[in-house]
Amino acid sequence: MEExxxxxxxxILLGMTPQNxxxxxxxxxxxxxxxxxxxxxxxxTGCAATSASTTTSSSAASSATTSAAAAxTSSSAASTTTSAAVEATAAATPSARAxxxxxxxxxxxxxxxxxxxxxxxxxxxxxxxxxENWSNLPQGLIGGGGGPGGSTSSSGGRVGISLGxxxxxxxxxxxxxxxxxxxxxxxxxxxxxxxxxxxxxxLGENGGGDTYGRENFYLAFLGKPRAKGTWELxxxxxxxxxxxxxxxxxxxxxxxxxxxxxxxxxxxxDGETMKVMRRKERAFTxxxxxxxxxxxxxxxxxxxxxxxxxxxxxxxxxxxxREGLRVGTLSxxxxxxxxxxxxxxxxxxxxxxxxxxxxxxxxxxxxxxVAWSGTTALTERNDYVRIDGPxxxxxxxxxxxxxxSGNHPHSVWRDRVxxxxxxxx
Amino acid sequence: xxxxxxxxxxxxxxxxxxxxxxxxxLLGTAGSASAHVVPSSTVELAVTDSDVVATVEIPxxxxxxATGIDLGDETQADVDANADAIEAYLLEHFTPTSDDGTExxxxxxxxxxxxxxxxxxxxxxxxxETTFTLTPPAGTxxxxxxxxxxxxxxxxxxxxxxxxxxxxxxxxxTDDDFSGAYEVGTVKRDTVTNEVESLHIDLDSGTSSSxxxxxxxxxxxxIREGTDHQLFLLTLLLPAPLLAMPAxxxxxxxxxxxxxxxxxxxxxxxIGATTLAFTLGHSITLALGTIGVPVAERWVEAAIAIxxxxxxxxxxxxxxxxxxxxxxxxxxxVHGLAFSETLRALDLSGWHLVVALLGFNIGIEVMQLVVxxxxxxxxxxxxxxRAYEPLRLLAAALTGVAACGWLAARVGWANPVxxxxxxxxxxxxxxxxxxxxxxxxxxxxxGARRSPAAGEAARPSRSGG
Numbered sequence: 001m002e003e004x005x006x007x008x009x010x011x012i013l014l015g016m017t018p019q020n021x022x023x024x025x026x027x028x029x030x031x032x033x034x035x036x037x038x039x040x041x042x043x044x045t046g047c048a049a050t051s052a053s054t055t056t057s058s059s060a061a062s063s064a065t066t067s068a069a070a071a072x073t074s075s076s077a078a079s080t081t082t083s084a085a086v087e088a089t090a091a092a093t094p095s096a097r098a099x100x101x102x103x104x105x106x107x108x109x110x111x112x113x114x115x116x117x118x119x120x121x122x123x124x125x126x127x128x129x130x131x132e133n134w135s136n137l138p139q140g141l142i143g144g145g146g147g148p149g150g151s152t153s154s155s156g157g158r159v160g161i162s163l164g165x166x167x168x169x170x171x172x173x174x175x176x177x178x179x180x181x182x183x184x185x186x187x188x189x190x191x192x193x194x195x196x197x198x199x200x201x202x203l204g205e206n207g208g209g210d211t212y213g214r215e216n217f218y219l220a221f222l223g224k225p226r227a228k229g230t231w232e233l234x235x236x237x238x239x240x241x242x243x244x245x246x247x248x249x250x251x252x253x254x255x256x257x258x259x260x261x262x263x264x265x266x267x268x269x270d271g272e273t274m275k276v277m278r279r280k281e282r283a284f285t286x287x288x289x290x291x292x293x294x295x296x297x298x299x300x301x302x303x304x305x306x307x308x309x310x311x312x313x314x315x316x317x318x319x320x321x322r323e324g325l326r327v328g329t330l331s332x333x334x335x336x337x338x339x340x341x342x343x344x345x346x347x348x349x350x351x352x353x354x355x356x357x358x359x360x361x362x363x364x365x366x367x368x369x370v371a372w373s374g375t376t377a378l379t380e381r382n383d384y385v386r387i388d389g390p391x392x393x394x395x396x397x398x399x400x401x402x403x404x405s406g407n408h409p410h411s412v413w414r415d416r417v418x419x420x421x422x423x424x425x
Numbered sequence: 426x427x428x429x430x431x432x433x434x435x436x437x438x439x440x441x442x443x444x445x446x447x448x449x450x451l452l453g454t455a456g457s458a459s460a461h462v463v464p465s466s467t468v469e470l471a472v473t474d475s476d477v478v479a480t481v482e483i484p485x486x487x488x489x490x491a492t493g494i495d496l497g498d499e500t501q502a503d504v505d506a507n508a509d510a511i512e513a514y515l516l517e518h519f520t521p522t523s524d525d526g527t528e529x530x531x532x533x534x535x536x537x538x539x540x541x542x543x544x545x546x547x548x549x550x551x552x553x554e555t556t557f558t559l560t561p562p563a564g565t566x567x568x569x570x571x572x573x574x575x576x577x578x579x580x581x582x583x584x585x586x587x588x589x590x591x592x593x594x595x596x597x598x599t600d601d602d603f604s605g606a607y608e609v610g611t612v613k614r615d616t617v618t619n620e621v622e623s624l625h626i627d628l629d630s631g632t633s634s635s636x637x638x639x640x641x642x643x644x645x646x647x648i649r650e651g652t653d654h655q656l657f658l659l660t661l662l663l664p665a666p667l668l669a670m671p672a673x674x675x676x677x678x679x680x681x682x683x684x685x686x687x688x689x690x691x692x693x694x695x696i697g698a699t700t701l702a703f704t705l706g707h708s709i710t711l712a713l714g715t716i717g718v719p720v721a722e723r724w725v726e727a728a729i730a731i732x733x734x735x736x737x738x739x740x741x742x743x744x745x746x747x748x749x750x751x752x753x754x755x756x757x758x759v760h761g762l763a764f765s766e767t768l769r770a771l772d773l774s775g776w777h778l779v780v781a782l783l784g785f786n787i788g789i790e791v792m793q794l795v796v797x798x799x800x801x802x803x804x805x806x807x808x809x810x811r812a813y814e815p816l817r818l819l820a821a822a823l824t825g826v827a828a829c830g831w832l833a834a835r836v837g838w839a840n841p842v843x844x845x846x847x848x849x850x851x852x853x854x855x856x857x858x859x860x861x862x863x864x865x866x867x868x869x870x871x872g873a874r875r876s877p878a879a880g881e882a883a884r885p886s887r888s889g890g
Contacts, residue, residue, distance in 0.1 A: 307587035
């Protein structure tokens with residue numbers, strides 16, 4: 001017996017020593033972070049919470065030594081999804097499970113078309129830091145300066161491969177993959193994403209320049225796409241973030257999902273005229289319009305919202321108090337309008353997954369709140385609408401134009417339970 | 426013995442939990458990633474020994490949204506026409522107070538419309554610029570009061586829930602060592618509570634507590650990156666649980682060797698002394714290097730590789746038994762010079778330097794203790810087993826090889842050993858987990874067997890428990 005464990009621990013220590021011994025600086029931090037996680041698991045189970053996910057440092061530190069700052073913001077060790085998130089999606093239907101398997105298979109098929117360098121670019125660690133590394137900004141504005149209100153990701157922007165670096169055969173595989181992972185409804189899901197990419201091309205051609213256009217959108221797999229374990233399909237660029245987290249062959253998180261658009265009005269690109277977020281905007285205005293004036297005034301927020309409260313970088317910061325009008329007090333027809341608005345975000349993910357998620361949101365609809373600020377037309381700057389339930393969180397905010405004149409929306413769908421598949425640390 | 430080991434383990438576990446909690450706290454505090462493209466307000470403080478002049482810039486759109494005042498085309502004339510209402514609003518929402526709650530006197534300057542923002546991110550927009558003179562209460566030492574006060578600024582954010590006010594110290598004539606503008610914080614809503622987070626200005630600490638935490642974080646990340654520092658200490662501690670036996674008649678030809686093991690208390694005392702000595706050593710040179718003692722970077726890096734080589738040799742055969750602490754302290758001096766590189770790059774002086782040194786060193790210590798606390802307890806447990814000797818030798822040998830590779834690379838010969846080493850970090854999590862599980866298994870098995878573990882016969886009886 002003694003012999004047995006001695007041998008075991010021998011191999012353990014042997015396995016351990018080399019990386020003590022031989023590691024280069026950038027590698028070693030994983031070592032220690034790995035240690036942090038290991039201890040967390042072994043010693044202080046459950047207390048870890050926001051642990052190893054490090055954060056951007058500001059001022060002195062980051063400006064002085066970029067490498068140190070990069071380290072300070074670098075990845076946490078592998079994280080796991082919470083049981084709550086798995087529970088929330090435990091009702092995954094056979095077709096949803098089948099779809100998750102298909103997505104993983106198509107992801108592998110996409111990988112198979114890549115060369116070694118491309119593969120290394122696409123395949124990234126599954127960590128909260130990588131998962132949280134999304135933005136509404138175009139890639140070119142994340143790394144360098146950023147807006148005055150926000151420090152920027154010191155990692156220099158999104159991870160993953162640019163669509164501009166894919167061959168047409170690879171792009172075909174990418175399209176097939178994304179089509180399977182996103183919804184098939186007209187004007188939502190994949191259809192909306194294709195219009196979105198057109199819109200950004202349009203923006204590039206109409207004053208935006210090289211910072212805009214589909215080659216500034218990035219695809220990454222956080223973790224290997226497999227039937228077992230956790231991985232995230234991360235795709236995003238200007239005004240877009242897709243974050244599908246799969247654990248053990250089912251979708252355990254479809255959020256944070258960001259949609260915004262400029263040009264917000266109708267535009268023509270490649271012979272087609274489109275209005276990218278039409279369905280979402282219409283669903284919101286229809287929802288607000290269905291309310292009586294008394295209900296509208298209950299739902300109206302006293303504060304002004306010039307932006308999303310829970311945009312990129314503001315993770316797991318849901319308000320403790322829900323504001324506005326409780327949907328449980330509404331008529332069946334009005335509830336349907338609220339669910340329809342929710343549906344324009346949920347149906348951005350694959351139909352079978354959307355059905356599972358909608359079932360959950362429907363069951364919670366009476367405890368869900370609707371709130372708005374500005375005007376109910378949702379066309380003016382500072383117009384704002386929010387749907388806040390036990391799980392669902394959707395915000396829509398109208399803002400001034402950046403490249404084009406005219407206002408444009410930002411919106412985010414989050415889930416109080418299953419954001420990042422429940423990964424909170 | 427079993428008892429004392431278990432007690433030690435409990436103590437170590439408790440300390441470890443506290444350390445991890447501290448690290449979690451430190452790593453988690455400075456978070457502010459985002460991608461704001463909506464315009465923000467700014468408050469720039471110019472501190473003199475009689476008052477603080479705050480230059481405030483507010484996007485006019487947000488001013489309109491917060492006050493409900495219609496500024497039409499946002500021209501200077503539009504602002505002038507509404508000057509009284511705007512001034513009244515701003516004065517109502519700018520009430521700095523001393524720490525004892527006494528309000529300061531606030532006077533407001535002219536309102537000017539300026540152009541702000543940039544076309545790439547926020548777009549170009551019109552903003553209101555004005556100055557406030559903030560005067561500490563009469564009868565107090567103004568310069569003293571200014572070192573620590575509540576800014577009391579909640580204009581715009583009290584109404585526009587998504588707005589951010591960035592506050593900087595632009596100049597400070599009360600600080601002889603003022604070395605450039607720095608950010609003291611932001612005023613914004615906490616989305617969880619929907620309350621405005623008030624901002625306390627603390628000039629005394631140089632750059633506010635968050636800057637201090639930044640330095641702590643920098644120290645932590647420096648050690649996280651600097652495996653060589655950790656490796657030196659860990660390798661030096663590898664034989665800590667063991668007893669150095671003098672060469673006996675039969676083994677004289679082979680010289681001294683590690684045999685048997687010392688008691689848990691002795692082992693921990695050694696570990697503590699060695700770690701502390703290393704800390705003292707590198708703290709001294711960190712300070713010296715930072716304040717400008719010249720450092721030959723390349724030779725320092727090479728000397729660090731040598732220190733690891735020496736430690737690994739010592740782990741094989743006792744070279745300086747009982748004097749580990751002294752050696753740790755001596756080489757600590759070398760490692761400290763390397764640490765100082767980071768701080769020198771910050772180019773700090775005066776009070777800022779003191780704060781930075783303190784914070785950076787604390788960060789280094791925290792991370793170092795975390796690593797020691799992670800790796801040493803299982804090693805001490807495993808040292809009871811016969812397996813420890815081959816483990817120690819192999820660990821030492823591998824460390825030695827790596828140190829040689831490193832040394833070569835640092836004097837200018839890139840080599841595959843150093844390159845190969847770079848790839849091994851990926852195994853850390855499973856290996857460390859396995860190490861702990863192995864050690865805990867050893868504890869359980871050892872407990873169940875209730876018989877002396879390997880080498881216990883050589884244990885000095887006084888250290889038993």
